Amino acid sequence: MTTVAFIGLGAMGRPMAANLARAQFSVRAFDVVAAARDSLLALAPQATSCVSAEDAARGADALVLMVVNADQAEAALFGAGALDALAPGASVILMATCAPKRVEDIAARVAAAGRRFIDAPVSGGVAGAQQAGLTIMVGADDAAFAAAEPLLKAMGDKVFRVGDRPGQGAAVKTVNQLLCGVHIAVAAEGLALAEKAGIDGELFLKVLGGSAAGSWMLNNRGPRMAAADPPVASAVDIFVKDLGIVLDAGRAQKAATPLAAAALQMFLAASANGFGAMDDSQVVRVYRALNGQSKDA
Amino acid sequence: MTTVAFIGLGAMGRPMAANLARAQFSVRAFDVVAAARDSLLALAPQATSCVSAEDAARGADALVLMVVNADQAEAALFGAGALDALAPGASVILMATCAPKRVEDIAARVAAAGRRFIDAPVSGGVAGAQQAGLTIMVGADDAAFAAAEPLLKAMGDKVFRVGDRPGQGAAVKTVNQLLCGVHIAVAAEGLALAEKAGIDGELFLKVLGGSAAGSWMLNNRGPRMAAADPPVASAVDIFVKDLGIVLDAGRAQKAATPLAAAALQMFLAASANGFGAMDDSQVVRVYRALNGQSKDA
Numbered sequence: 091m092t093t094v095a096f097i098g099l100g101a102m103g104r105p106m107a108a109n110l111a112r113a114q115f116s117v118r119a120f121d122v123v124a125a126a127r128d129s130l131l132a133l134a135p136q137a138t139s140c141v142s143a144e145d146a147a148r149g150a151d152a153l154v155l156m157v158v159n160a161d162q163a164e165a166a167l168f169g170a171g172a173l174d175a176l177a178p179g180a181s182v183i184l185m186a187t188c189a190p191k192r193v194e195d196i197a198a199r200v201a202a203a204g205r206r207f208i209d210a211p212v213s214g215g216v217a218g219a220q221q222a223g224l225t226i227m228v229g230a231d232d233a234a235f236a237a238a239e240p241l242l243k244a245m246g247d248k249v250f251r252v253g254d255r256p257g258q259g260a261a262v263k264t265v266n267q268l269l270c271g272v273h274i275a276v277a278a279e280g281l282a283l284a285e286k287a288g289i290d291g292e293l294f295l296k297v298l299g300g301s302a303a304g305s306w307m308l309n310n311r312g313p314r315m316a317a318a319d320p321p322v323a324s325a326v327d328i329f330v331k332d333l334g335i336v337l338d339a340g341r342a343q344k345a346a347t348p349l350a351a352a353a354l355q356m357f358l359a360a361s362a363n364g365f366g367a368m369d370d371s372q373v374v375r376v377y378r379a380l381n382g383q384s385k386d387a
Numbered sequence: 388m389t390t391v392a393f394i395g396l397g398a399m400g401r402p403m404a405a406n407l408a409r410a411q412f413s414v415r416a417f418d419v420v421a422a423a424r425d426s427l428l429a430l431a432p433q434a435t436s437c438v439s440a441e442d443a444a445r446g447a448d449a450l451v452l453m454v455v456n457a458d459q460a461e462a463a464l465f466g467a468g469a470l471d472a473l474a475p476g477a478s479v480i481l482m483a484t485c486a487p488k489r490v491e492d493i494a495a496r497v498a499a500a501g502r503r504f505i506d507a508p509v510s511g512g513v514a515g516a517q518q519a520g521l522t523i524m525v526g527a528d529d530a531a532f533a534a535a536e537p538l539l540k541a542m543g544d545k546v547f548r549v550g551d552r553p554g555q556g557a558a559v560k561t562v563n564q565l566l567c568g569v570h571i572a573v574a575a576e577g578l579a580l581a582e583k584a585g586i587d588g589e590l591f592l593k594v595l596g597g598s599a600a601g602s603w604m605l606n607n608r609g610p611r612m613a614a615a616d617p618p619v620a621s622a623v624d625i626f627v628k629d630l631g632i633v634l635d636a637g638r639a640q641k642a643a644t645p646l647a648a649a650a651l652q653m654f655l656a657a658s659a660n661g662f663g664a665m666d667d668s669q670v671v672r673v674y675r676a677l678n679g680q681s682k683d684a
Contacts, residue, residue, distance in 0.1 A: 261584035
């Protein structure tokens with residue numbers, strides 16, 4: 091049985107690891123938060139909880155990293171010794187959202203240590219993770235992709251190999267976040283302008299949601315913009331981070347991203363005003379403040 | 388039978404006037420382009436072609452303006468004498484895309500002349516016009532809306548009364564164009580960034596089109612961005628005009644529209660580079676030029 095070390099048991103990592111365990115992989119899991127390890131065992135009793143990243147990785151055929159960012163991935167691989175603990179020729183599958191340049195650097199160090207590397211960020215959120223319905227954007231050479239494909243298909247139903255080089259999966263994920271972040275900010279910009287003209291917010295969303303002006307984000311975040319204090323599905327500060335990665339990628343590649351740059355300013359302002367932990371739809375409060383309206387609509 | 392004067396027989400106006408004629412309204416139509424009048428008669432022989440705006444309006448119960456902009460609407464109503472030619476108490480239905488403030492000004496002059504005014508811009512394009520499937524965003528008082536509703540329902544199947552004041556329909560249409568323009572520009576920004584990372588454009592659209600990064604415009608304009616020289620569905624210069632209206636509306640209402648402002652710069656640059664009459668998807672050429680890539684991908 092293929093042994094898979096799984097590091098990073100957050101809200102998405104837990105159901106992803108559980109799906110691997112249910113698919114008959116032998117899963118050895120670690121998270122720095124002990125409660126996250128316990129939660130995984132409640133979800134998938136067939137998984138093994140480990141005491142460190144190195145412990146999880148020891149002799150494993152593959153290592154999945156579903157940590158928060160590139161710093162955490164490097165800490166687990168190089169700092170905590172997970173890379174050297176893996177079986178020779180094992181596969182390292184990086185699924186966290188990282189800047190493409192960081193992914194290239196990590197990939198080079200993994201290759202130098204004699205392991206395969208698969209750049210495989212995801213989209214689809216917690217719901218997609220739970221249903222094994224994630225979109226996975228893969229940048230990897232033929233042999234690495236072939237080795238990882240059975241694992242990836244146990245976690246996602248839309249596995250796209252977007253390129254043969256590490257960093258290309260991250261590039262597509264970066265553009266995904268560029269579009270998502272700008273679509274949220276522009277939905278807020280439009281709603282705030284409509285409110286200023288005395289247009290009812292719910293009617294506005296009904297008229298435009300199904301038109302050529304529609305976006306997935308307008309329909310998903312729009313109603314939460316119109317609500318006073320919506321639950322947090324994804325926080326404002328996630329887009330401060332992710333649009334930061336977009337601008338980093340643009341600088342690294344010499345590519346202009348003027349709309350992403352403008353959108354980042356709005357999320358930064360939201361965070362500066364104390365809304366960083368609120369639902370990302372609440373970037374609308376910055377527009378309302380700019381426009382001299384009550385922040386709560 | 389209700390007599391309707393219809394002024395402005397462009398690609399959308401012709402099928403709209405034809406739908407009114409088929410719905411048993413007596414349509415008296417005028418366009419400054421004689422060939423457009425002939426085309427309407429080929430489409431709807433029961434309509435009457437008139438020699439001037441005043442001729443079309445004489446004694447009519449309603450006047451529909453489907454001209455290009457507010458200047459043309461004012462020229463027909465006030466310059467060419469259509470307003471004074473209408474029956475007393477007739478309805479003036481303005482369906483062109485105009486800045487909200489211009490609509491308010493026209494509405495006041497129409498009311499002062501003893502006629503009803505209905506602010507009723509549309510979205511849905513030529514296809515929506517042909518199928519009587521337009522979305523119509525109405526700002527009008529109760530009596531004016533009641534008088535116009537049978538006509539509007541003969542042209543659109545999604546008639547939304549978004550407010551009771553003229554200018555509020557235009558406000559929603561303005562926000563519609565804000566979202567459409569930014570969605571086109573950001574799709575180009577994302578595609579150009581992906582291309583720079585060596586990602587295949589068609590694969591990129593396949594991966595993101597159905598995800599949380601999706602928008603109606605990404606799916607509609609994206610494939611035309613990837614094409615070398617696509618047919619013109621709507622021109623770059625239309626968004627130079629319409630995003631200009633968005634910024635005018637923001638200034639008039641004191642509302643910040645930073646993303647629309649950034650998007651307008653990209654369409655302006657496209658026009659400056661000689662792409663103004665090309666399909667609006669070709670704003671991607673500006674991104675490619677900025678990024679040091681071939682403008683044709």
